[in-house]
Amino acid sequence: MSKIKLSKKYIGIFLVLCCIVSFAQKPSVAYYKIRNTENYTDTNKICAVEELLKKHLTDKDSLQYGIDLTAFSFWLYKNKHFDIGTLKSEKAVKFFRTFIPKNEKLYTYNLGLLADFYSRIEDYASSNDIHFKILRIKENKNKLGEIYKKIAINYNLEANFHVATTYFLKAIEEFRKEQKYRKLFDTTLLLSDNYQNILDDENIIKGIESLKKLDTIKNKIDYSLLDEYLIHQRLGNLYNYENLFNPCASLPYYKKALSIAKELNNNRILCLINNNIGYVYRNIDNDSTLFYFKKAFTYTHNDKNLNATVLSSLGLAYLDRKEYDKAYKSLNLSLDKLKTNFKKTKLTDKQTIKLSDQNLGIELLKNIAITQIKRYEDESSKELLEDALFYLKQADQQIDLIKLESTHQESKLFWRGLASDIYINLVKICYLLNDPELAYYYLEKNKALLLLEDLTKERSKTFFNVPDSIIKRERSFKRKIARIQNKPLSQKYNDETRSLQLFDIKEQYKSFLDSLQNKFPKYYKYKVKTNILPYKKVIKEASKTNSTFIHYILNDESGYGLIISKNKQALFEIHNIPLIQKYISKFNVLASKPFTSKIDQTAFQKVSKELHNKLLPENIFYDNRGKIIILPDENLLSIPFEILIQKNEKYLVEDYLISYAYSISFLEQNTDLKRTHQKEFLGFAPINYKNLNTLTKSSTEINTAAKKFDSDILLKEEASQQNLLNSLADYKIIHLSTHANANDSITPWIATSTKNITLNDIYSTKNNAELVTLSACNTSLGKLQKGEGVMSLARGFFNTGANSVVSTLWKADDQSTQEIITDFYTYLKEGKSKPEALRRAKLDYLKNHSLSEVSPYYWSSLVLIGNPEPMYSSINSWFLLVGILTSFLFIFILHKKNSKK
Structure with missing residues (x-):
């Protein structure tokens, strides 16, 4: 050492x-x-x-x-x-x-x-700007590995873990070329830590695999006892990831690391390894947890950062033991160690704590608030709730600062996931304080905030006069990135190879953006600040349109809803979340297939009524027969509320107009987005596919719908990937009748006559559609991103310009979908609002069918997301023309009479 x-x-x-x-x-x-x-x-x-x-x-x-x-x-x-x-x-x-x-x-x-x-x-962005400048100096080509490593460390320190991964891999590639095995070894250790920080199954496995590769270079370096400790300690951390392994799987690695730490007699590593072992025991034996945390504390000495780390651990142990006073004291002492301002005085809501370690600091702020909420449940003191509210607001401010500085989507999504836990606790406090207005603010922050940011950024391009040629060039880079992301992985083309290919194209993209900063400095340095629609304006909008907004937030333990209508604004708690989740799973299984027996139908009716009672409680939900706009969260995103059964035994859709929205703020601002389309309707149906079933009825669906509009149709060979991508920006209505698929483990895709179009491809396009109809399977499904929503095909079209989308929640039936969509367009053309047109089309289907064919599977999968307003006037254009001519004639006759007088 x-x-x-x-x-x-x-x-x-x-x-x-x-x-x-x-x-x-x-x-x-x-x-x-x-x-x-x-x-x-x-x-x-x-x-x-x-x-x-x-x-x-x-x-x-x-x-x-x-x-x-x-x-x-x-x-x-x-x-x-x-x-x-x-x-x-x-x-x-x-x-x-x-x-x-x-x-x-x-x-x-x-x-x-x-x-x-x-x-x-801690100005990591400026540090990396300098490093990028050094990279452009030719004389530094022999130092590339070290520069990439420093860039990666900076991204890691600002919690930009996904981007850091790319630069760590690039540094490792350079060190391997340069045969600098010591640096290769040390950088791989850092990479394994970075993988762990991303907190998902895939990256945990990558972290373990990266450490195992170190066996091949141990004999090429001066391998020490400290190196042996670090490998076992890192493996322990990775195996301690609760979603993938039994936490006990990490204990052999930690115990081996502990024995090495004792041999090294280094206080710092003795502290950290005891602290890690304490975390393993949290779900097994609380006494052992406390023993190891206290043992770790004996090794902290005067190290402020170690003190903060172990005091935080002790606070959690006391919180588990319901010793709330001790928990509060330990967690606050830990926070004091991290504060770089206002150490002694209490801050106001408008001031922000500065922290030397934001990751730990945010976790501390959240846990202090949870401690105060737990104390409130015992003592019922309003002061405890107000204290908890203060700490959670501070945590929210910290995440806002990080997100504002981050320019990478993956990192923003990471922080959105962490923020979600903060927002549900904030809404819980608002519920206890009976403050629906503040709850609305945090519910909105928990819904599709990045989608709203993208919309704000899109509008800013016009504001800052960015030329179309530049915007097209920017999209071309996004398409190149999408092509690499779409390439299937194999033994020869693994994830590491893909990452390095992406690195090269993203470097070109970054250089392109850097070159534009002198020409358009205001736009390219613009920090996107999203505006949440004011609460009073939401109430006014609900009153004007006779609408009821229902906002949900939930996790595995808690759930809350907020109803906003003309006469009612109220928060309510959703009780027994584990039971609700069981109901949702059963509901989806029963609804997504035809009923084959009376038993299936009865089982569905029972669970549907239960969900209605839980999600729309009678004492909160006013029966005003108006419009309902649902803003779901978590697994509520997978259910069509239309088929919840009321006390009167009717489906909800029989009495209400129902649509969905990502957030109220996005709904309002997206409606205001200027859309210019040259043509009215694009119909798209490949019909025949290389490796998928033929969809013969899709031709009928497209042709029938097209008769109602001034239309263009792409069928069979013409329904190619390139033709569709090139056409998206030109049409008011885009109708895709084809195969599609999505779930939480694959990238959503839409089939064409050539190559599939993925969600990544859609993100690199632009559309001006008032309506996109996705008449295909699972187009509302995708990876559920905590705090942001489902990364679905529907979301992709919203991200690139659509005002509203009709999409599907499960595998679509060809015949029933064709009938409903045809009637939907008929009612739409008559001037009905989008949810009214879809509702009438579904009710017509129920009226004209019987027995198994009225199973929700056939008609309820289609849902409307986004702007619910009509697209066409309800007045017939011929009658309007006759009325205008009659008026002119009347005025002319009147003028003649007056002239004679």
Whole structure:
């Protein structure tokens, strides 16, 4: 360990000397004298060097000024004077950028040092901007691995884990080429940590696989006991992931790491490994948990970060034991260790705590609030709820800051998932405080916020006058990225190969965006801030349209709903969530297939009534026979509310107009988006497929629908991938009758006569549709992204411009779908609103069929998402023309009579 520290201590000095030797000059004698004066404090040395640098400028010895400034910047970095060091390093970079004769090595060294300073002051974005600049300097091609590694570490530190993965892999590739096995080993360890942070099954497995690969290079490095410890400790962390393994699977690795830690006798690693073992026992034996956490605390000594980590663990152990006072004290002490401002005083809601570790800090803020909520359940003190509300608001502000700085979709989705747990606790407090207005705000933040951001960004392109040619070029890069993402994995083309291919194209895309920053600086530096529709405006809209909005939020333990209508705004609790989830699973199984017996029908009716009672409680839900706009959450996204059975034994659809929305704010702002379409209707049906069943009725469906509109049709060979992608922007109505599929493990796709169109492809397109009809299977399904919604084909079309989408919740039946869609268009053309047109089409189907054919499977899969307004006038155009001519004639006759008078 001492050898490692010694080498790190002098490596910077060595680099400075190398650069200075190459410049044929070294720091001045006066500089060395100041730096080596033993009775000077650091403050004295800083002041003295400042005076020396001024003297160099006065004497017009600018070269010596640059050399001494470089050495001084490094000394400040080594002695952890990061704030003042950053300023001096910026001056050094500026000096050598303009100094003649140019010295690329010294300029590059100062750039690298400045990037390290930025990283130290937690300005990771600026640090990476400098690293990207260094990458463009040809002389640094032999240092690519190290630069990629630093970029990856920065992305990891700002919790941009998905992007960090790509750069870690690129660094590993370079180190392998350069045969720098020590660096390859260390970077792989960092990569395994990064995989763990992503918190999903796929990446946990990748983390384990990456560590196992290290066996092949152990004999190529000076493999130490510390290396052995780190591998076992990392494997323990990965196997401790609860969704994939039994937590006990991690214990053998942790126990082995603990025995090595004792041999190394290093307090830090003894602390961390005991803390990790404590977490394994949380779900097994609380006494053992507390024992290991307390043991870990004995090794923290004066290390502030270790103190914060273990105090947080102790707080959770006390929370599990329902010792809430101890939990609150431990968690708050941990938070104090992380605060870099307002350590002693209480903040207001408008101020934000600054934290040295945002990941741990956000978790602490959430757990302190949960502790106060638990205490409230025992003591019923309103002050406890208000305290919990304060901490959760702070956690929300922290996530907003991270999300605002993040430019990558995967990272934003990661943080949306973590935020979801915060929002449900915030809504719980609002329920207990009877504050529906504040609950509405956090319910909206929990729904499709990134979709709303994308919409805001799309509108900003017009505002900032970004030319169409630039927007098309940007989309072309997205299409190239989509093509790589769509390539199937195999033994020869594995996930790592795909990641490296994506890295290359994304680097080109980044260079393209960087090149535009000078031309359109306001747009490309614009931070998207989404506006949530004001609560009072929602009530006004509900009153004006006679609508009822029903907003849901739930997780595995809790659930809440908010009803907003003209006469009623109320929060309600959904009780017994595990039972609700069982009902939903059973409901979906029964609804997504035809009834084959009276037993099936009776079972469905029973579970449908139960869900109606739980999700639309009688004391909350007003029976006003109006419009209902459902904003579902989690697995409620998979059920059509239309077939919930009321007390009067009728389906909900028989009495109400029902539609769905991602969020009220998105619904309102998406409606306002300007759409320009040259043509009315596009019908698309490949009919015949290479590896899928022929859909003979899709031709009839398209042709029948097309007769009602001024239409273009793409059938058979013409229904190709490229023809569809090229046509999407031109039509008011887009109707796709084809095969499709989606679930939580595959990328959603739509079949064409050539290649499938995936969700990734759709994201790289643009449409101007008032309505997209997806007459295919499972088009509302996809991966459920916690806190954001389902990543479905329907969402993809909203993301790229659609105002409303008709999509399916399960496998569509050809015949019944054709009948309902045909009638839907008939009513739509007559001027009915979209949900009214779909409702009437479904009721007509029920009226004209009997027995098994009226099973919900046949008619309830189609749902309307988005804007519910009519698309056509209810007044017949001929009658309108006759009325206008009659009016003109009347005015003409009246004018004649007046003239004669």
